[in-house]
Amino acid sequence: MHEVEHHEHGATLLFGIGELTTNVPGVAGADDPDDPTAVVRDAAILLDGDRVAWVGREADAAAGVEAAIGRAPDRTVDVGRRAVIPGFVDSHTHLVFAGDRAAEFEARAAGRPYTAGGIRTTVTATRAASDDALRAGLARHVAEAAAQGTTTLEIKSGYGLTVADEERSVRLAREVTDEVTFLGAHVVPPELQGREDEYVDLVCGEMLAACAPAARWVDVFCETGAFTPDQARRVLTAGAAAGLGVRVHANQLGPGDGVQLAVSLGAASVDHCTYLSDDDVAALASSWTSAVPGTGTVATLLPGVELSTRQPYPDARRLLDAGVVVALASDCNPGSSYTSSMPLMVALAVQETGMTVAEAVRAATAGGAAALRRSDVGRLSPGARADLVVLDAPSRTYLAYRPGVPLVSHVWKEGRELHPSR
Numbered sequence: 397m398h399e400v401e402h403h404e405h406g407a408t409l410l411f412g413i414g415e416l417t418t419n420v421p422g423v424a425g426a427d428d429p430d431d432p433t434a435v436v437r438d439a440a441i442l443l444d445g446d447r448v449a450w451v452g453r454e455a456d457a458a459a460g461v462e463a464a465i466g467r468a469p470d471r472t473v474d475v476g477r478r479a480v481i482p483g484f485v486d487s488h489t490h491l492v493f494a495g496d497r498a499a500e501f502e503a504r505a506a507g508r509p510y511t512a513g514g515i516r517t518t519v520t521a522t523r524a525a526s527d528d529a530l531r532a533g534l535a536r537h538v539a540e541a542a543a544q545g546t547t548t549l550e551i552k553s554g555y556g557l558t559v560a561d562e563e564r565s566v567r568l569a570r571e572v573t574d575e576v577t578f579l580g581a582h583v584v585p586p587e588l589q590g591r592e593d594e595y596v597d598l599v600c601g602e603m604l605a606a607c608a609p610a611a612r613w614v615d616v617f618c619e620t621g622a623f624t625p626d627q628a629r630r631v632l633t634a635g636a637a638a639g640l641g642v643r644v645h646a647n648q649l650g651p652g653d654g655v656q657l658a659v660s661l662g663a664a665s666v667d668h669c670t671y672l673s674d675d676d677v678a679a680l681a682s683s684w685t686s687a688v689p690g691t692g693t694v695a696t697l698l699p700g701v702e703l704s705t706r707q708p709y710p711d712a713r714r715l716l717d718a719g720v721v722v723a724l725a726s727d728c729n730p731g732s733s734y735t736s737s738m739p740l741m742v743a744l745a746v747q748e749t750g751m752t753v754a755e756a757v758r759a760a761t762a763g764g765a766a767a768l769r770r771s772d773v774g775r776l777s778p779g780a781r782a783d784l785v786v787l788d789a790p791s792r793t794y795l796a797y798r799p800g801v802p803l804v805s806h807v808w809k810e811g812r813e814l815h816p817s818r
């Protein structure tokens with residue numbers, strides 16, 4: 397079990413940072429104007445309360461701290477020339493569930509293909525679980541993610557699929573994060589097989605009304621075996637009318653109209669993006685040139701799914717070269733990607749999807765923030781939330797260079813150091 401304790405708040409100066417990734421071009425001390433990750437070498441960072449108060453070169457820290465808070469910091473921490481990055485923003489997880497699907501995984505490892513239908517196994521277990529059992533699972537997975545450097549976490553419902561069970565899922569998720577997504581349209585529940593439109597009516601009506609108060613987002617699984625583009629449009633339009641932001645699961649298992657639908661509805665993100673046409677890529681790219689700045693549709697890649705289901709990886713290079721904003725997320729769920737490790741996502745993105753190290757780290761931090769339309773996380777500059785990860789490595793490159801090795805040595809969230817104890 398993991399327990400998370402907190403230190404006292406106050407102003408803390410972290411110095412001795414060998415390589416600081418800020419994701420803020422133009423930040424003090426960043427010397428390469430062409431580097432969107434805006435690395436500062438031999439850096440220091442001042443955390444004051446839950447915010448970053450100053451960032452720059454260590455040599456400038458005394459003057460910087462004085463200018464920022466007018467006094468000495470309450471605490472100084474020498475990180476010993478290690479690399480520091482913004483806390484990971486995991487913008488796609490399904491953590492409200494009970495049971496596991498190890499047997500299905502084992503069968504898949506023996507050659508059976510992944511289909512969307514396995515979700516129903518988790519639905520049965522989740523409906524049967526008590527609130528406290530679901531809470532315990534959430535707490536365990538949230539702590540597990542935090543220990544690996546995740547400081548912002550989106551959590552979806554979608555294993556209840558009744559009004560009461562979906563309402564319970566978003567309510568429990570809301571106890572651990574502000575980024576809650578209503579995914580009643582995950583699959584059609586077993587009791588309504590063959591009555592898909594009847595279920596969509598329920599999702600758009602009574603279920604949405606019950607779930608919207610605790611949710612920030614609405615999502616739909618637009619895929620063969622789940623929901624058609626017309627059904628997905630109904631769900632997303634109803635969610636938007638209820639005040640929820642739009643995100644979509646699409647183009648995971650094959651080509652389809654989900655990406656175009658997401659862009660046409662101004663979705664914050666379309667997730668998976670494994671099978672894309674040239675028109676899909678162009679639509680995603682144009683969402684970033686024609687829209688109000690910061691309101692395009694992010695392509696969120698979930699390479700833990702391809703790892704776990706032996707599917708072809710998405711082509712991040714193609715998206716990045718077209719000018720699409722890309723995020724990386726874990727899709728942590730018991731069926732298709734039972735990992736909460738954002739360091740693993742960075743390693744997979746570099747090895748399997750064509751990203752550079754800088755692009756992958758940016759996608760796992762600033763990219764996730766863009767996918768949640770958040771400007772306060774995923775970056776380290778004055779005013780940002782004081783969420784950061786100290787790596788037990790001299791550079792962020794080690795996240796991909798040493799895959800599978802636990803390199804997250806210290807995590808700070810909202811200005812406090814987390815102390816996961818195992």
Ligand SMILES: [Zn+2]
Pocket residue numbers: 488489490645727
């Ligand atoms: Zn998902």
